Amino acid sequence: MWNIFLKGNRTYDGLFYVAVKTTKIYCRPSCKSRKPKKQNVAFYLNRKEVERAGYRACKRCQPEVDRSPQEKIVQQAVLYLMNHMNETVTLEKVAEHVGVSPFHLERIFKQEMCTTPRTYLEKMRIEKAIHLLEHTSKTNLDICYEVGFNSPSSFYKVFKKRVSLSPHAYRRMEINRSE
Template sequence: MAERMNNSMEKITEEKWQAIINNDETYNDKFCYGVKTTGVFCKPSCKSRPPKKENVEIFTNADQAILANFRPCKRCKPNNEHLPDNEWVTVVTEYIDKHFGGKLTLEKLADIAHGSPYHLHRIFKKIKGVTPVEYIQQVRLKQAKEQLIQTNIGIAEIALSVGMPNLPYFITLFKKKIGYTPAQYRQMKLMEDKDDGTKK
């Protein structure tokens, strides 16, 4: 076990790094690599966007990567198996839940999940019942509702913090999905709290 851990933590050599960034198929049977930021591992020949060098961990084989809690890439299938669709979608939803405040596009999510945008859109909707874009909106609006109730932060600042810097769009989407503008929603919740206080 100690030997396995040592192998998995080995520093990436220049030779292996060049194999990764050049998608060199001749190295596929020599090692695979995990990307710490996504939790996915790949063959050197994987055509996904190259990771940052400091985020790469080297493994002698797929079993080591799996033991280190990395998931196989959906695109290059480093353990020659498909990642089950529900697990693949879980990778994407977890990423959205953590990074909803940043710029998220279908292309970026597909790249992170190591698949095509079309395939991701189709499988995500099949499993979650909503598209990735709709799920992103749900997460952002849920966070915005919490901030409107729990803080006195301005609406423009809340919009920015949940990844929607276009204030008119944020207000329009909020009203369409929630039934109130952000200001109306905040006022309504304040009134409900006051009513609850007088009833007790």
């Protein structure tokens, strides 16, 4: 949660709250205010709890204001993508899950996230692959399926497009760098 908060990712807004012990103010994870020190921060999963603990809502990110129905749909779609990234995910399946048409979902997703569900999923898969390449000794093939690609060729293609290196070359580079 701390890392998400540092990145200022809007995806997690509403899923948890960041409370700052020194100011007694709580924020959305995406708040643009200056980041407090890690030791001064507490995380809460719901608003009632954080308010009961005596925190007031931040004026800047307004965590007490509910998100629009559109934002909520996009957030549900993002959660669905996260939880199903290692399966075959189609736009139709995501749309059915959140209860709108595929066309409508793609349109509002673009508005909120500035990218399509497909590209977003691709990016998440590659981020996970990078993590596995750096921190495990799993083979490229294992990683390919673990992060949800159907075939090694599509894994290589997408990885190369986003990282400008093959998975193999990326791992070698990381190993050389840490030696």
